[in-house]
Each structure stands twice: as structure tokens, then as C-alpha cells.
Amino acid sequence: MKTEESKPEYEQVFTVTDYWDGPRQGIANYQGKPHFYERIFDEARDGYSDLFELTPIDSETLRLALEDWDIWQRWNTAFHAGQTNQSTHPALPHESRRHEELKQILDATLVTDPERAVTRLGTFSVLDDRTLPMGPSRRVQVIWSEPHSESPPERHDCITTPAP
Numbered sequence: 001m002k003t004e005e006s007k008p009e010y011e012q013v014f015t016v017t018d019y020w021d022g023p024r025q026g027i028a029n030y031q032g033k034p035h036f037y038e039r040i041f042d043e044a045r046d047g048y049s050d051l052f053e054l055t056p057i058d059s060e061t062l063r064l065a066l067e068d069w070d071i072w073q074r075w076n077t078a079f080h081a082g083q084t085n086q087s088t089h090p091a092l093p094h095e096s097r098r099h100e101e102l103k104q105i106l107d108a109t110l111v112t113d114p115e116r117a118v119t120r121l122g123t124f125s126v127l128d129d130r131t132l133p134m135g136p137s138r139r140v141q142v143i144w145s146e147p148h149s150e151s152p153p154e155r156h157d158c159i160t161t162p163a164p
Helices: 059-080 093-109
Strands: 011-019 023-030 033-042 047-056 118-126 140-145
Touching (some): 011 059, 033 118, 059 093
Antiparallel strands (some): 011 023, 023 033, 033 047, 047 118
């Protein structure tokens, strides 16, 4: 599998916990600090925009989210290897209890906080082998820009693009 190096202008994406035609929710760095990101639904277009609300999170929330992400990744690997089925989603049976504990905590803490959130245009770029199927298991990086930017950032095999 060919893996690209992260580019300096891009930020690290830690998790992609909701994905449909590109990342919709998860945790990524913004200005070098972890933030919960959530894609904004555009009512006028009746679809998701390329704008995201970014809310800062603390190190403990990041630690718990990464633990839960690891649980999901082990399930995903086993699922694609035919070692488990959809009925066990999103955790292998021996990890389902811990996943539920983490889910209760994270559902309460990983939310958009309108008082602290900033809105940014998100452009995601794939880091993994491009022959892998699209989805949350692929490693990506992101570049955040001001929503009113005249020109979007240069794209390198982006999986989300600025709205027209």
C-alpha cells in the first residue's frame, strides 16, 4: 500500500465518524489543536455544503475518541476479512461493552458548541493507496480555509471540494 506523507499546509485528521460522499463528522486538528468537525447541511441546496463547524476539544476527549476509533478500526478490519458480520457493528463482541461506555461519554462531549465553534471550508486529501474503496477507513488530511476565500486551496486528489 502506498502512503503519502502529510503536507505541511494540511492538518491531521484523527477520525472520520460520519462519512457520505466525504467526511461529515470526526476529529481533526485546526491550527494544530484537536477539534470536533461537523459538516453543515445547506437547506437551500438540500444537501451538505463544504463548510464545517469546528469546536475545540480537550486532550481527554481526544484520548477517549481515539480509543473508540481503534475499536471501530479493529471491527472494520475483521469485517472486511470476513471474520465478523454487520450484526456486530461497530465493535467486535469482546469490545462492545467498552464501545458503549465510550459512546455515552462521546455523544455528550463531541458536539458543536455554537459559542466556541468556527466555520471553515474543509478540503480533504487522501493519504492512503487510492485503490482502496472510499470511506472512513482511508487515511486523509485536511486543509481548512476561510469560507469567504476567493480561491480554494490547491487540491490533491480531494474527496471533498469547495461548493460552486
